[in-house]
Amino acid sequence: MVYKLTLTLLTFLLIAPVVSAQETVAASVEATVGDPPMIDSSLIPAPPSDIKAVDTDNDHGHSITVTWELSADDGSGMNNVLSYEVFRWVPFLMDELDTLRVELARVAAEIDSVGRLTGELKDERAVIWAAIDDMADQMPEAHRMYPEGGEWRLLGKVASGVATYDDTGGKDRKVSDFIPDFSDLYFRVEAVTSDSAIRAASGVAGPVQSYGQWFNTGRTPVFIAFMFFGIMTVFFVIKARRGAELYVRPLAGIEAVDDAIGRATEMGRPILYVLGLGTAADVATIASFTILGRVAKRVAEYQTELIVPTYDPIVMSVAQEVVKSSFSDAGRPEDYNEDIVYFVTQLQFAYVAAVNGTMLRELPATNVYMGKFFAESLLLAETGALAGSIQIAGTDEIAQIPFFIVACDFTLIGEELYAASAYLGREPVLLGSLKAQDYAKAAMILLAIVGVVAAQFEWNWFIELFHVVD
Amino acid sequence: MKRQIPLMLVLVFGMFLIFQYFIPHETSEKAYEFLLDWITIIGIFAMALAIWSLFRVTVAKVRTRKENWGYSIFTLVGLFSMMIFGWTAPNGEGWGWYFIFVLSVLMAIGMLVQTMSVKSGRGLWAGLMFVFLIIAVLIGIFDNAWSFHFMSAEPLENPMFRSFFDFVLMPILATTFSLLAFFIASAAYRAFRARNLLATLLLVSALIVMLRFNPYLTPIFGDYMARTSNWLMNVPNLAAQRAIVMGVGLGIVATALKVILGIERGYMGKG
Numbered sequence: 001m002v003y004k005l006t007l008t009l010l011t012f013l014l015i016a017p018v019v020s021a022q023e024t025v026a027a028s029v030e031a032t033v034g035d036p037p038m039i040d041s042s043l044i045p046a047p048p049s050d051i052k053a054v055d056t057d058n059d060h061g062h063s064i065t066v067t068w069e070l071s072a073d074d075g076s077g078m079n080n081v082l083s084y085e086v087f088r089w090v091p092f093l094m095d096e097l098d099t100l101r102v103e104l105a106r107v108a109a110e111i112d113s114v115g116r117l118t119g120e121l122k123d124e125r126a127v128i129w130a131a132i133d134d135m136a137d138q139m140p141e142a143h144r145m146y147p148e149g150g151e152w153r154l155l156g157k158v159a160s161g162v163a164t165y166d167d168t169g170g171k172d173r174k175v176s177d178f179i180p181d182f183s184d185l186y187f188r189v190e191a192v193t194s195d196s197a198i199r200a201a202s203g204v205a206g207p208v209q210s211y212g213q214w215f216n217t218g219r220t221p222v223f224i225a226f227m228f229f230g231i232m233t234v235f236f237v238i239k240a241r242r243g244a245e246l247y248v249r250p251l252a253g254i255e256a257v258d259d260a261i262g263r264a265t266e267m268g269r270p271i272l273y274v275l276g277l278g279t280a281a282d283v284a285t286i287a288s289f290t291i292l293g294r295v296a297k298r299v300a301e302y303q304t305e306l307i308v309p310t311y312d313p314i315v316m317s318v319a320q321e322v323v324k325s326s327f328s329d330a331g332r333p334e335d336y337n338e339d340i341v342y343f344v345t346q347l348q349f350a351y352v353a354a355v356n357g358t359m360l361r362e363l364p365a366t367n368v369y370m371g372k373f374f375a376e377s378l379l380l381a382e383t384g385a386l387a388g389s390i391q392i393a394g395t396d397e398i399a400q401i402p403f404f405i406v407a408c409d410f411t412l413i414g415e416e417l418y419a420a421s422a423y424l425g426r427e428p429v430l431l432g433s434l435k436a437q438d439y440a441k442a443a444m445i446l447l448a449i450v451g452v453v454a455a456q457f458e459w460n461w462f463i464e465l466f467h468v469v470d
Numbered sequence: 471m472k473r474q475i476p477l478m479l480v481l482v483f484g485m486f487l488i489f490q491y492f493i494p495h496e497t498s499e500k501a502y503e504f505l506l507d508w509i510t511i512i513g514i515f516a517m518a519l520a521i522w523s524l525f526r527v528t529v530a531k532v533r534t535r536k537e538n539w540g541y542s543i544f545t546l547v548g549l550f551s552m553m554i555f556g557w558t559a560p561n562g563e564g565w566g567w568y569f570i571f572v573l574s575v576l577m578a579i580g581m582l583v584q585t586m587s588v589k590s591g592r593g594l595w596a597g598l599m600f601v602f603l604i605i606a607v608l609i610g611i612f613d614n615a616w617s618f619h620f621m622s623a624e625p626l627e628n629p630m631f632r633s634f635f636d637f638v639l640m641p642i643l644a645t646t647f648s649l650l651a652f653f654i655a656s657a658a659y660r661a662f663r664a665r666n667l668l669a670t671l672l673l674v675s676a677l678i679v680m681l682r683f684n685p686y687l688t689p690i691f692g693d694y695m696a697r698t699s700n701w702l703m704n705v706p707n708l709a710a711q712r713a714i715v716m717g718v719g720l721g722i723v724a725t726a727l728k729v730i731l732g733i734e735r736g737y738m739g740k741g
Contacts, residue, residue, distance in 0.1 A: 317519055322736065
């Protein structure tokens with residue numbers, strides 16, 4: 001009996017601590033899994049307040065600007081706010097859309113690896129595109145379900161002290177950061193401390209919808225200036241058409257063109273015309289086409305040889321038309337040869353080598369450089385000077401103007417290139433636009449003087465009138 | 471009508487592009503991107519015309535035996551060999567009959583040029599051209615060591631294409647660019663001759679700006695040279711540059727307006 005009692009007591013003494021320990025561990029595990037971590041509530045910062053979400057101004061849509069009042073513990077109070085995290089509520093439909101995008105990327109990679117678009121891949125891609133479009137069309141409806149069927153998704157973070165965030169997404173439905181326009185969007189901001197678990201969330205801002213604007217108000221000063229200048233140009237053109245006498249100061253570079261063509265004729269040597277490295281869309285190249293037309297007309301009249309090596313295929317095609325037309329205007333269409341204007345290359349220094357070679361072989365009497373020029377300007381102009389040619393240049397590239405001034409006999413500086421066509425033609429309508437430019441320049445000088453005075457007296461409202469926001 | 475339709479197109483698209491700058495809406499952006507795509511498409515067609523122009527002018531030089539016509543042969547060889555390399559790529563390690571193929575194509579083109587150049591014996595050159603052409607076609611059909619690729623970027627990794635680009639073209643371009651240093655020296659000599667008061671001022675200013683970077687002069691002049699140089703660059707130089715920029719800006723707008731309104735038609739061959 002005593003033996004049994006002793007055994008029971010010993011068993012109890014041995015097992016009880018083990019059971020107790022198991023219960024303690026189980027309780028501890030339960031606490032770890034089920035309960036939130038123990039956070040010292042005194043360390044939780046004040047939440048950001050007054051959160052606002054508005055459509056971003058002057059954009060194509062797909063963007064929301066979120067603003068908030070800084071937490072009271074950002075820069076003051078406990079001063080423990082490290083950053084702000086911005087969240088947007090996103091419907092689960094967005095995850096399905098992302099899955100489709102992954103599929104689309106896989107098909108694109110397959111097309112790349114095959115090296116061509118097979119019928120099968122094309123069909124597969126079309127099906128995915130249609131599904132993406134269909135899903136994107138459902139986005140406004142899915143957003144209207146807030147707060148059901150979605151989750152808060154972290155968009156990004158900003159440092160403490162910053163109280164604004166632009167949620168700018170792509171406009172293409174096929175990109176992962178696509179933000180649907182005209183959908184109810186909801187935002188939330190959390191102030192985060194150095195311990196990311198210690199944070200404070202703001203209230204929810206929304207619903208807000210993104211949409212594109214039809215006028216960029218940030219560019220209003222440019223619009224007003226453009227309208228003013230445009231109206232002035234039209235006014236002076238009409239005035240010139242009615243027979244008003246307009247004086248234009250002589251441009252030595254342009255007056256030299258005729259002399260240079262005469263010189264080439266007397267010497268029996270060709271004229272080399274270089275249109276530069278610009279494309280046909282550059283205004284300097286367009287101005288150069290006009291000058292080329294005048295030069296070609298004189299060349300046709302004097303029956304001198306003209307060489308026009310070009311850098312850009314489209315420029316070549318346009319220049320061929322210009323020269324052909326000029327030969328017709330001069331009454332010598334039969335003298336036109338398509339090889340007058342020819343393509344060389346689209347490599348900058350290969351072009352230089354070709355043109356320099358032409359200069360040294362053909363020894364042109366006159367070299368005319370009009371248009372856009374870059375590092376090749378001096379290489380061309382110096383070679384021309386060494387070849388003993390008379391050289392006339394004109395460019396709107398500021399960095400190249402000094403090189404041309406040094407190496408050429410006559411240089412059209414900046415806007416003189418644009419004035420040259422009007423000056424050469426002496427047509428009243430073209431001269432009218434020059435007058436508008438002169439008045440615009442006078443207005444700019446006046447405004448610059450007033451601007452200096454305004455800055456001196458801190459009339460910021462005046463300076464703000466010219467503030468352009470892109 | 472032949473002139474009015476282009477002018478109308480310029481007016482419509484020109485006005486659209488002006489106002490597009492002020493309209494950030496997605497529709498306006500899409501239309502703008504669509505127009506930019508057209509530039510690329512037109513550019514591709516123009517490139518075909520340009521290559522034809524280059525070929526014709528180069529062949530004409532060979533045909534008429536113009537001065538230094540030998541260089542034109544290099545132009546033709548370079549043009550066609552790079553085109554072949556850019557459209558073909560080896561399938562494995564070996565090259566097979568690839569180089570014989572390239573040589574045959576080049577020889578066929580050479581024979582074509584020769585046929586166009588000579589006045590007598592054209593039949594012989596034309597016959598040779600067909601022989602080389604047949605060799606090239608047969609190799610193209612039966613040689614599996616390499617293949618044509620017109621739709622993918624794979625041939626751009628062709629070792630021949632890369633080698634010609636990296637080890638022939640790039641050094642030549644770099645050499646041409648480096649000539650600029652000598653041209654700058656000779657141009658500077660001409661510009662800085664003190665012929666009159668203005669030229670002397672230019673010379674002195676240039677000397678100050680250049681010498682500020684000379685470390686040996688710093689102990690002598692202290693930061694005086696740097697300050698003078700900065701003043702020259704930031705005050706008179708910048709003022710002149712800004713004046714030119716403003717003039718250029720107005721000139722660009724005025725010219726663009728003249729083109730859009732059909733006042734300036736020089737680009738159409740009518741001034």
